[in-house]
Amino acid sequence: MNERLPHAIGVDVQARYLESESAPEQDRYVFAYTVRVHNRGAVGARLLGRHWIITDARGQVREVDGEGVVGEQPLIEPGEAFEYTSGAVLETDLGTMRGSYRMQAEDGTPFEAPIPAFTLTVPRTLH
Template sequence: MMLSPYHIRVEVKTHYLSEQSSPEQRRYVFAYTVTLHNVGTVAARLLSRHWIITDANEQIQEVRGQGVVGEQPYLRPGERFEYTSATAIATPVGTMHGSYQMLADDGLAFDAEIPLFRLALPHTLH
């Protein structure tokens, strides 16, 4: 299988933030660290993001915005960009996924998919 010249690999790690959470108020806060890696052959800039955040009660939050953490990173082939952000949900377990809207140097707009990942309190799931 040949990779597209427009290919941004997205990896995510999560961490429960107990000090910012308040379970008695149904507020569970999770940090997530995203690494974007341009494994394609064309440089591209991240313009915007679209997140779909779902808690265990199937309550969905959609988040759209420009860039990530105040930046619109430019990734040449082989380069990486990493950032950390956070989200709050009303249940101890949930999921996130979405996409980044990218613009390649040759003018092509494309999406970099963010694969589904789980938000979960430690020891909640096996």
């Protein structure tokens, strides 16, 4: 039996360091991340809000809550995906982000979609 779960959201993230916007001498490290939210469920789901937990290399934790993503609250139909790019600024050259999306299925059911942890890091150069 290969029945789809009604509410199943997959999240993939690709992060990159923005050297041109960073100022390491001022402890300012800027990162962009592109998120792809894929509806693997059987019903459409609207992304209502987000909760991020951002941790830098010093163990400093910052939490961010907000409505939607990049000013939108997209409805993602089964088999479809929504992709967006956003950014984060850290005071260290290494950190992690993780969190969850607050979703509501078209059938009215609220649910959380976890965002797996990913790393924000400055690429190292070998000499």
